[in-house]
Amino acid sequence: MALFAIALCCVFSTAAFANNLSITKTSLRDKDAGADTIKIRFNITWENSWKDGTNNDAVWVFAKYCTANCADGSTGTWAHATLKTSGTNPSGFSGGGTMPLTVIVPADKKGAFLQRPTQGTGTVITTNVKLVWDYGTDGVSDANADGVNTRIRVFGIEMTYIPTAAFVVGDTSSSTLMQGASDNDPWSITSEGAITTTLGSGSNGYYYTSGGQTGEASTNSIFTIPANFPKGYAAFYLMKYELSQGQYVQFLNMLTRTQQGTRVASTVSGSTVTNNFVMGNTTTAQFRNTIQCPKTGNGTSPTRIIFNTGGRDSRAANYISWMDVMAYADWAGLRPITELEFEKAARGTAARVPSEYAWGTTNITACHAISGTEDGTETCATSGANCNYNAASFSGGDGDSGLLRTGIFATAISNTREKAGAGFYGNLELSGSVFEFTVTVGNATGRAFTGTHGDGTLSTNGNANVSNWPGISAGEVTGAAGSGFRGGAWNDTEVDARTSNRYFAACEYPGRYEYFGGRLARTAP
Numbered sequence: 118m119a120l121f122a123i124a125l126c127c128v129f130s131t132a133a134f135a136n137n138l139s140i141t142k143t144s145l146r147d148k149d150a151g152a153d154t155i156k157i158r159f160n161i162t163w164e165n166s167w168k169d170g171t172n173n174d175a176v177w178v179f180a181k182y183c184t185a186n187c188a189d190g191s192t193g194t195w196a197h198a199t200l201k202t203s204g205t206n207p208s209g210f211s212g213g214g215t216m217p218l219t220v221i222v223p224a225d226k227k228g229a230f231l232q233r234p235t236q237g238t239g240t241v242i243t244t245n246v247k248l249v250w251d252y253g254t255d256g257v258s259d260a261n262a263d264g265v266n267t268r269i270r271v272f273g274i275e276m277t278y279i280p281t282a283a284f285v286v287g288d289t290s291s292s293t294l295m296q297g298a299s300d301n302d303p304w305s306i307t308s309e310g311a312i313t314t315t316l317g318s319g320s321n322g323y324y325y326t327s328g329g330q331t332g333e334a335s336t337n338s339i340f341t342i343p344a345n346f347p348k349g350y351a352a353f354y355l356m357k358y359e360l361s362q363g364q365y366v367q368f369l370n371m372l373t374r375t376q377q378g379t380r381v382a383s384t385v386s387g388s389t390v391t392n393n394f395v396m397g398n399t400t401t402a403q404f405r406n407t408i409q410c411p412k413t414g415n416g417t418s419p420t421r422i423i424f425n426t427g428g429r430d431s432r433a434a435n436y437i438s439w440m441d442v443m444a445y446a447d448w449a450g451l452r453p454i455t456e457l458e459f460e461k462a463a464r465g466t467a468a469r470v471p472s473e474y475a476w477g478t479t480n481i482t483a484c485h486a487i488s489g490t491e492d493g494t495e496t497c498a499t500s501g502a503n504c505n506y507n508a509a510s511f512s513g514g515d516g517d518s519g520l521l522r523t524g525i526f527a528t529a530i531s532n533t534r535e536k537a538g539a540g541f542y543g544n545l546e547l548s549g550s551v552f553e554f555t556v557t558v559g560n561a562t563g564r565a566f567t568g569t570h571g572d573g574t575l576s577t578n579g580n581a582n583v584s585n586w587p588g589i590s591a592g593e594v595t596g597a598a599g600s601g602f603r604g605g606a607w608n609d610t611e612v613d614a615r616t617s618n619r620y621f622a623a624c625e626y627p628g629r630y631e632y633f634g635g636r637l638a639r640t641a642p
Contacts, residue, residue, distance in 0.1 A: 197573025
């Protein structure tokens with residue numbers, strides 16, 4: 118049975134806020150020069166963790182290292198650390214001593230999942246987690262591989278484990294913008310095997326066009342979704358929240374100056390910094406995007422810009438393009454999700470409900486009021502609110518219209534999916550907030566995606582460079598072909614927030630807009 122059918126009241130029994138993920142006291146210890154390894158040690162804590170009989174949350178952790186000139190604003194280059202051994206609780210690794218966690222290292226060894234070893238809920242607090250870094254594989258010398266000549270930083274992203282299971286795509290709404298619409302014969306995804314389908318009704322006619330957007334399959338066409346296209350049946354991990362402004366700033370601050378210039382809208386080259394608020398490319402915050410480059414404190418012609426959010430780290434990120442999201446995914450060792458995986462995360466194994474939202478009902482209430490200072494602890498003061506949509510103008514907090522703190526509807530009284538605005542497995546804001554980029558099944562470019570993960574390294578220009586990702590051209594993701602977006606947005610009506618609405622599912626928008634954001638995944642090891 119799904120998490121929210123049996124355990125939601127436990128998972129959200131205390132105020133979730135931003136779940137306060139914290140990684141502290143990072144260090145390098147216990148070098149083994151013979152094996153070219155050294156242990157990365159740190160403490161980790163996060164709130165409202167869970168593990169039940171069906172699924173669990175986890176934190177994807179990965180490390181970046183720098184061997185010279187590594188201070189903020191310096192010329193030093195940060196690279197991705199490769200771990201030594203894959204598997205569950207590999208030799209030499211440790212999930213910590215206070216509350217030992219399970220450590221799962223995937224085959225590419227670009228990071229690890231940390232999760233509860235047994236069923237339970239509540240705050241995770243553990244000290245002295247140990248990951249074994251294979252510095253020899255990364256080309257670091259014995260002389261540099263220590264805590265003096267090499268700096269190490271560990272990053273964490275809260276994820277939700279979505280188990281292997283069959284599920285149903287689309288609903289029975291009369292709208293032909295839904296997969297499976299006007300058809301009482303459900304499109305059941307029962308394996309990761311290839312699917313041959315046509316447009317319209319019929320035995321295999323579960324696919325409906327996305328409103329005639331660029332690149333969509335034509336009427337009555339027959340096509341195959343290949344076996345290696347991730348369909349959502351196989352287990353995967355998905356970010357619990359949408360990408361936040363704080364996470365995007367962490368990413369920006371680890372890039373070179375050239376890479377930074379590619380990943381923001383404002384000009385930040387040479388001695389020029391054209392605007393403080395770099396994503397909307399303005400001198401004032403736009404639609405509550407506060408990612409900024411202070412003109413003071415960065416010096417003249419700095420070698421690396423230091424960005425910040427003005428204290429709004431927990432707010433969902435907007436003005437993020439497909440190329441920006443893919444660069445973050447590649448840098449973090451993650452991958453984009455497909456539109457079928459999006460529906461799996463929202464609906465899970467539950468029966469379809471006509472015109473349902475990600476929480477499985479047709480009830481939706483917009484947030485109009487913010488309570489508290491917007492420091493990551495603020496709440497929505499609108500009674501029954503479970504979604505950010507319809508361009509609501511907020512009273513309280515910083516005011517204005519735009520993005521809210523990620524996970525804001527999961528509070529002490531949010532003991533149902535509907536109240537928390539949660540998908541079947543615990544992912545928040547799948548409906549509303551920002552349109553989330555997905556890989557489309559609507560054209561051959563999207564269907565060529567095979568689920569390859571990022572390797573932690575970007576091109577010199579700051580672009581993702583994974584060979585089969587949508588938008589790839591000349592070895593870099595510089596376009597949006599093969600992508601689309603799902604889930605509705607803060608300035609959109611409730612219609613597009615419905616789980617199965619795919620009006621924009623094959624719409625290739627390469628630009629940065631106030632309603633674009635993202636959420637990323639990783640195939641379960």
